[in-house]
Amino acid sequence: MGVNTEPDVLPEARVIAVAGLGLIGGSLARRLAECGRRVIAWNHRPAPYEQARAAGIECVDDVTDLARAVPDVLVLCTPLKAMPDVLAKLAPVLDSRTVLTDVGSVKGQVRDEVKAAGLNDLYVGAHPMAGNEFSGYAASDPSLYDDALWAVTFDECTSYDRLLVVIDMICEGVGDRIIAIDDDTHDQAAALISHMPHVVSTALANELAETPSRNIAQALAAGCWRDMTRVALTDPDRTRAMVEEDAANVAQLLHHMSDRLESMATLLESGDDEALAQVRDFFAVARPYREYKARERGGAAHESVTVRIGGDEASWRDQLLASAKRGEHIMHMTDRTHAIAEIRTALV
Amino acid sequence: MGVNTEPDVLPEARVIAVAGLGLIGGSLARRLAECGRRVIAWNHRPAPYEQARAAGIECVDDVTDLARAVPDVLVLCTPLKAMPDVLAKLAPVLDSRTVLTDVGSVKGQVRDEVKAAGLNDLYVGAHPMAGNEFSGYAASDPSLYDDALWAVTFDECTSYDRLLVVIDMICEGVGDRIIAIDDDTHDQAAALISHMPHVVSTALANELAETPSRNIAQALAAGCWRDMTRVALTDPDRTRAMVEEDAANVAQLLHHMSDRLESMATLLESGDDEALAQVRDFFAVARPYREYKARERGGAAHESVTVRIGGDEASWRDQLLASAKRGEHIMHMTDRTHAIAEIRTALV
Known part of the structure; x- marks a missing residue:
């Protein structure tokens, strides 16, 4: 199982359970199955099961069946409002060898609900920058995850090994990139x-x-x-x-x-020389953003860097957060303490 | 000439002078020439003249030559900052039979500069909703004016006959539609x-x-x-x-x-039931706008109406402004006091 690896071996997410086969969960399950991971899924209605099974996804009748399969990762892809109910059902049966994660767009609230269910020790937050204006399994599309960035989130209780399992799922299983940050920053x-x-x-x-x-x-x-x-x-x-x-x-x-x-209203109403100088300053503040966007439009190549994460309890959070602040997106872990990242955003 | 017609005949803009052959002026001159109007143009540099002449546009060396040709309309298409200089040159030579107009995106400031040059009696403001991210004659394109709306603006001194000349240029010469409103409303x-x-x-x-x-x-x-x-x-x-x-x-x-x-910040910080009800209200205010945009996306047909403008000094301004507020866009004048309009925007 993912979190019980040897010290020098990167933990893996080989068996992945997906709770909720909507647009995001359905697309994720299909992508992971396509990429050779074993995927077990549950949905609150069995309507998408026939199509999902044809895509190589095992489907189960009850959300607790996902936990009973003791997957390496269980990904909550249910709507935020269904989360407390699903968590309450999972809590009595979830094995500590399973890493719990989710795809919600607000991390603090999910963390609070996970804590309320007594599952925070098992949990790593995740939020893929993927989606479109549609919803439901019928609209699912594995290519939603093409070259997508995920934010992976931690708090002061998060296990580094569990974080590595989620990173394996995203970087190796889905082929995406990540930044790892705390919930508040996200x-x-x-x-x-x-x-x-x-x-x-x-x-x-x-x-x-x-x-x-x-x-x-x-x-x-x-x-x-x-x-x-x-x-x-x-x-x-x-x-x-x-x-x-x-x-x-x-x-x-x-x-x-x-x-x-x-402030701008007041300056425009004043209209004297000092005010007009400050209006000029207002339009200059975003210059680094304009310059970054111009570089991006120009198709600037992404610089590749090695990120040293340390991996010891004292510093991995700080080192991952600092990497994200430098605009680095992690593509692969090379070992437990080093990653290959690309500098994708770099506003000075 | 445009403003010297018989009482029951609609005045026309047969000869049109364009000052400034940039993106907007160049596209306008080409469109008018394509549609059979006689177009005389001037530019601060003669660079575009060869191409403009090939497009059937007469080009002159000095901006005062435009005025000396006594066109029905002289359209200022120069940048706003060049306006005072151009107006000062035109003022001594502009014939009162010519209607002065422009294409500036701010009407109050142009009006003030026209007044400063002593030309307000000859002037009707205009602002075409046309353009793109480029500039210069090389980027000009008559199709910029396809199905475009122009705002035509008046003040308390504006001559109704001069307004009709500008409407003829836009609706019949360019094939566009107009709303006529006062400068402040614009x-x-x-x-x-x-x-x-x-x-x-x-x-x-x-x-x-x-x-x-x-x-x-x-x-x-x-x-x-x-x-x-x-x-x-x-x-x-x-x-x-x-x-x-x-x-x-x-x-x-x-x-x-x-x-x-x-207000929204305060409501979100409060978070009590009353505050949340007001947050709900905040998201409901724009409902008529959402409904209008949904009808527009649905391709709702434009209802055609006859607008009675009166044409007498006491009421034409009020009637045109009321028509614009109802969401009517004037397509053609049928006679001096009636127009055919389409209801293009109608937010309740």
Whole structure:
């Protein structure tokens, strides 16, 4: 089993259980089966089982059957709201040789639910940057995971061996790359690049909806407005749930954004030389981001580096977090304490 | 000439002068020439003249030559910053039989410069919703104007006959549609759907650039972040100029946005039942906008209506503005006091 390897041998995820055959879970199960891993799956309705079996996936009737098979990894791919119920069923039967992980987009909340079920010692968080606008097994597609990045998350109790099992599943089993960070760092980053901007986009749409000349404004709208309000058009209930699950981080970033916009309003109203110099500064702050995006568009090659992780209890968390902050994405573990990474993002 | 027609005959724009053969001016000149109007053009450098002449456009050496030809319409397609200089040269030679118009994206500032040159009696503002990310005559393309909407703007001094000449140029000469509104309404709408969102997009990019874990955040970024920050990647000096030209309107809308985001932050931090009900309300405000966009995606047919404009001095401004607010786009004038319009946008 994955977590019972020899000290110098990398633990592997040979048998993988997938709970939930929706878009993300179904695509993952198919990808892992395609790549030669043994996959056992359960879904809350057996509707996708015939297709899944044809794709080489073993299907079981009850979620507890997944635990009873003592897989190396059990991946929770159920909706966040189903998590407490599934965890309560798994807790009495999950073997400590199994690593528990998930694919949820908010890590702090999943961690709290895993803790409430008494399973935190077995758990490593995971979040693949994969998906599309569809849902359900019928929409599943292994190529969703082509060259995808996963965030793998830990807390102060996480076992390094269990982390290595999840990394093996992702890097060797799926063929993807990872960054390994703590839950808070993940959820703050997700709030910045997705949850908070969803609120901003909705606020823009609200401003239009409440403007008396809204039909005139909409008539003049072009690409800028279309892009800035696209995510406001997605299911508002799903957006609201996502924002509420990461409420503290979103709130903090909304304060920042509110301050930034209010400052610009004041500067534009003043309009004196000092204010205009500060307006100029406002437009200069994002220069490193523009330069990074220009390099990316230019197809800059990814530099390959060896990351020393240490692997001792005192330092692996710090070393993995520092690697992620440098913009390195881990492609493979070469041994228990070294990884090959590519520098994919590097904002100075 | 355009403004000297019989009372019951619609004035026409048969001879059109274009000052500035960049992307917008060059494409317009080519489109008008293709559609059989006589086009005379000037550019600050004669580089595009050979190609323009091959496209049937007469080219002149000096901007004053455009005025001396006494065209029905003279369209200023020069950059906003060149406007005062061009207007100063035109003022002594522009014949009162010529209607002066432009294609600038901010109407209040152009109006002020036209007034400063003493030419407001001759002027009608115009702003085509056309363009792309390129510039210069080499990038010009008459199809930029395919099915485009123009905002035509007036103030309390505008002549209805001159407005009709500009409408003839756009609806019959170019084959486009118009809304006719006052300058302030235009600039407030442009601030809402473009200028203010450019500031918001830049503020998002600034937030990323100033976040210590920016490489991690960028690594997790997907479609939402890409769309919300796309316009922050465009030339920041051009964006800054655009924002400063419409500073008062942008500032007002930034206050609104700042308040909306601050309110949401407070509600998310509170998290009690009343706060969560208000969060739900926040996501419901834009429902009419979502419903309108869903109808638009569904390919809803455009309803055709006859707009009665009156044409008397007391009411044509109010009637045109009310028509625009109802979401009607004027396709043709049928006589001096009636137009055929299509309802293209209709947010309740």
